[in-house]
Amino acid sequence: MTRKNDHIKIENTSTGGYRMFCDYCGRDHLIVPPIPMDMFLAIGRQFTKGHRNCRPQPKELK
Numbered sequence: 001m002t003r004k005n006d007h008i009k010i011e012n013t014s015t016g017g018y019r020m021f022c023d024y025c026g027r028d029h030l031i032v033p034p035i036p037m038d039m040f041l042a043i044g045r046q047f048t049k050g051h052r053n054c055r056p057q058p059k060e061l062k
């Protein structure tokens with residue numbers, strides 16, 4: 001079963017930060033720690049909300 005928000009991901013950056021990104025539209029948001037946990041979660045929630053309804057983009061539009 002595929003979950004609705006599986007295209008919204010987070011990874012480590014080479015500089016030790018975090019990068020939230022959307023597999024569909026390719027937009028991302030960088031987080032440079034340390035930040036308050038509440039803020040981290042709030043940013044994650046907001047990013048997820050903004051990309052929940054994204055659809056896969058044709059490659060040539062990127």
Ligand SMILES: [Zn+2]
Pocket residue numbers: 022023024025026027050051054
């Ligand atoms: Zn997106």
